[in-house]
Amino acid sequence: MSTTFYPPYMLARKLATLDHVTKGRIGWNIVSSISKGEARNFGMDDLPPHDERYDRADEYMEVCYKLWNSWEDDALKMDMENGVFADPSKIHKINHEGQYYKVQGPLTVIPSPQRKPYLFQAGQSDRGREFAARHAECIFAAATGTRQMREFSEDIAARAERNGRDPRKVKIIWGAQPLVAETESEARARQAEIRARIPLEASLALMSGHFNTDLSKLDIDQPVGDLKVPGTQGMLEAYTKSNPKITLRQIASSYLSGNDGGPMIGTASQVTDHLVYLLEEGGGDGFQITPSYYAPDYFADLNRMLIPELQKRGVYRKEYAGGTLRNRMNENTGLRAVHAAE
DSSP: BBTTTHHHHHHHHHHHHHHTTTSOOEEEEOOOOHHHEEEEEESSSSSOOOHHHHHHHHHHHHHHHHTSSSTTTTTEETTTTTTEEEEEBBBOOOOOEEEEEEEEEOOOSOSSSSSOOOEOOOOOOOOHHHHHHOSSEEEOOOSHHHHHHHHHHHHHHHHHHTTTTTGGEEEEEEEOOOOOOHHHHHHHHHHHHHHHTTHHHHHHHHHHHHHOOOGHHHHHHHGGGSSSOOOOOHHHHHHHHHTTTTTTTHHHHHHOOOOTOTTTTEEEHHHHHHHHHHHHOOOOOOOOOOOSOOOSHHHIIIIIIHHHHHHHOOOOOOOSSSSSSHHHHHHSSSOOOOOOOO
16 A cells, blocks of 8 residues: 555555454555556546655555554443543644644544554665664565575664664565476476566566557667666666666566576475575575466465475474464474464
8 A cells, every 4th residue: 555645544454454453463564655657546647756655655554554553452442330431631633743744632442452564674775774764563575585685684774773672573584486396497487488488578568568658669779778778766776786787678578477497396395494594694584485377286386295395393383372463474383494474
């Protein structure tokens, strides 16, 4: 849910309601939006500039925190005998007046099981990282190797400390696209078949949407660093840091679909080896699984082969404790390799 388009009061109320309905299972991926097309659907000609969107989002979060905390812990009475629903002296207007928002409050939803949703964010740019270190409880991240992973992990830890937070409470989960089969050759053959079905034009069209520009008008064989490509700054940096001469054609050949020869493709044992290695060398807390192809057998293979191997190594939980999403994300179960989105 976007901080650029949803009024903060509406979002705070909606997520508090959903937290009640789900008994504390709600999380919020805090986004500030990247698409001009999205802006036009909300009556705007264009999005505010990148850093300004984060400035607005910082104040947006301040408003949401105030709203979610506008009821004191013991404000709700539910006293049927005396006809008292709540103690009004313990429910407070927030009277927020800032640069971007003016909100009276209080929230009209009673405190929910988590009081606020579990907060996710995916800041890759410098300004995005600062926002994530200030607000996120779990950060979605992308990197092309353990060196980038370690740099990101250490940078986020330092930023969290500067913002008065315990870095251990800011989890990082990396994008991953494992493909497992009974044999390595079978896994690689399946990946090759998947890749052969993706036209170059389709990858470029997807990238064009993400970067807010028509890439077909650019020379896709020129190094990206020589081109002016707006859009998602952090996503491009992840490619150019590892290969300054990389071209749009090269990025498009594997964009969001994995690497043909990568160690994420193979037997369950091989993929597990690599997942564990990445966290040991690169840091972070787990992985967000993105399917190589959308079919039931992809997830069935993970459940049948990969997860048992992870459990055998002691790096994946065998059961969930009760409680809220926040409790489950923070529970100390020895989980080291994969957080599966529920």
